[in-house]
Amino acid sequence: MIGVGRMTARAADRAGGPAARGGEEMPRDAKRAADTALPHGDAERYLVGGVNSPARAFRHVDGAPLVVTRARGAQLHDDSGKAYVDFIMGWGTLILGHGHAGTDRALRHALSRGALFGLTHPAEAALARLIVDAVPSVEHIRFTASGTEACMTAVKLARAATGRAKLLAFEGCYHGHSDSLMARKSAGITEGAAQDTITAPLNDIKAFEELIQRHGQELACLIIEPVAANMGIVPVEPAFLARVRELTTRHQIVLIFDEVVTGFRLGYGGAQGCFGMNADLTVFGKIIGGGLPIGALGGPKSLMRHLAPEGPVYHGGTFAGHPLAMAAGIATLSELKAHPPYERLEELARQLADGLQELASRAGVPVHVNRAGSMLTLFFSDAPVRQFSQAKGVRRDHFARWAVGLREAGILVPPSPWEALFLSTAHTERHVDKALRASRSIFARGLAA
Numbered sequence: 001m002i003g004v005g006r007m008t009a010r011a012a013d014r015a016g017g018p019a020a021r022g023g024e025e026m027p028r029d030a031k032r033a034a035d036t037a038l039p040h041g042d043a044e045r046y047l048v049g050g051v052n053s054p055a056r057a058f059r060h061v062d063g064a065p066l067v068v069t070r071a072r073g074a075q076l077h078d079d080s081g082k083a084y085v086d087f088i089m090g091w092g093t094l095i096l097g098h099g100h101a102g103t104d105r106a107l108r109h110a111l112s113r114g115a116l117f118g119l120t121h122p123a124e125a126a127l128a129r130l131i132v133d134a135v136p137s138v139e140h141i142r143f144t145a146s147g148t149e150a151c152m153t154a155v156k157l158a159r160a161a162t163g164r165a166k167l168l169a170f171e172g173c174y175h176g177h178s179d180s181l182m183a184r185k186s187a188g189i190t191e192g193a194a195q196d197t198i199t200a201p202l203n204d205i206k207a208f209e210e211l212i213q214r215h216g217q218e219l220a221c222l223i224i225e226p227v228a229a230n231m232g233i234v235p236v237e238p239a240f241l242a243r244v245r246e247l248t249t250r251h252q253i254v255l256i257f258d259e260v261v262t263g264f265r266l267g268y269g270g271a272q273g274c275f276g277m278n279a280d281l282t283v284f285g286k287i288i289g290g291g292l293p294i295g296a297l298g299g300p301k302s303l304m305r306h307l308a309p310e311g312p313v314y315h316g317g318t319f320a321g322h323p324l325a326m327a328a329g330i331a332t333l334s335e336l337k338a339h340p341p342y343e344r345l346e347e348l349a350r351q352l353a354d355g356l357q358e359l360a361s362r363a364g365v366p367v368h369v370n371r372a373g374s375m376l377t378l379f380f381s382d383a384p385v386r387q388f389s390q391a392k393g394v395r396r397d398h399f400a401r402w403a404v405g406l407r408e409a410g411i412l413v414p415p416s417p418w419e420a421l422f423l424s425t426a427h428t429e430r431h432v433d434k435a436l437r438a439s440r441s442i443f444a445r446g447l448a449a
């Protein structure tokens with residue numbers, strides 16, 4: 001076949017219009033930017049803090065951001081060519097590993113049809129159907145471009161549906177950075193916006209009951225991560241979650257499960273499937289986009305009909321239902337459905353969690369490892385961590401020495417004591433053993449300054 005680049009302009013016009021004249025060659029600047037080491041100082045010169053998301057600045061460890069040029073399977077490479085076993089995995093997104101063949105093929109195929117239409121296309125309903133079939137509480141879906149946007153829209157929807165203003169969230173949980181959900185955690189949010197957000201400690205039934213007693217009639221919604229993953233992994237205790245479900249039903253408060261992390265990660269039906277519990281609204285993200293930007297909210301038609309164009313709650317977006325994200329999401333969920341990896345992932349994560357706990361105990365390093373399915377956090381703490389106040393008290397210096405030591409040994413863990421390590425189907429016992437061996441020698445050297 002003749003490359004488009006070698007066609008005459010008229011032939012190219014006939015083949016695909018003027019745009020096709022760009023040819024098959026990748027623009028040289030784009031290739032150079034993807035492949036070469038970052039010129040010294042360029043990140044700081046052109047990007048705020050050298051990054052586009054604060055966690056990537058590595059300020060909780062050594063403050064040296066990693067500049068990544070490529071990744072495959074369970075490994076990624078920095079711009080000096082050094083390889084790392086990756087336990088960040090796109091912050092939980094890449095459950096099938098980097099560059100999964102099926103997802104890659106689906107992406108290439110979708111791209112050949114056009115990157116963006118800004119109009120309805122078949123893959124949107126196809127991905128929505130996969131989610132609806134997997135999660136019984138969800139009948140209708142709205143796709144967004146990020147988890148932040150989906151959480152923000154779920155809150156707005158709950159307010160419109162109930163005619164109430166306030167929302168209840170839990171300390172240490174993260175639901176993206178919209179004003180209501182970042183109240184008192186970020187500058188630039190008005191007191192007016194913040195006053196409608198109430199926060200409660202996680203896993204404290206008595207405090208929760210008191211808040212419901214006081215504010216039950218004012219609350220539009222309660223939003224919760226069914227396994228907290230943004231203060232490190234902190235499981236929500238079953239009795240607590242059951243009480244949350246019971247009291248939100250009694251007071252007609254919309255219960256929003258933020259399954260951006262847990263959706264299709266804890267199991268194919270997410271946390272709701274694992275715990276046998278239904279949310280009123282569910283927020284998804286990460287895994288459902290197969291590595292492309294995505295978010296979604298879903299629930300029964302009776303609630304979802306409040307969204308425009310059916311109802312008065314406005315949500316829309318140029319990139320909502322993006323063809324590439326839909327294609328990667330369909331490929332990912334289809335693979336997870338056809339070959340559920342959850343037992344194997346959990347076994348691997350258990351080996352890593354138990355191994356770390358045992359090595360630390362033997363070395364006399366106070367550590368508590370929390371794990372849920374294929375995600376885990378090593379807390380450098382004397383006491384178990386079941387709340388944000390306890391998570392905050394961990395030995396940050398110990399964490400930093402462990403994370404920096406691992407990085408030197410070619411193992412990448414999230415650069416913060418309050419994040420989770422994620423396993424993928426690309427990880428093997430070999431990767432887990434490598435992390436355990438490196439940890440043993442770091443603990444043996446000692447974590448004291």
Ligand code: PMP
Nearest residue numbers: 146147148174175176260261285
């Ligand atoms: N909710 C949870 C539970 C998350 O972990 C995140 C992101 N880490 C978000 C919402 C926000 O998603 P996004 O980064 O796609 O905006």
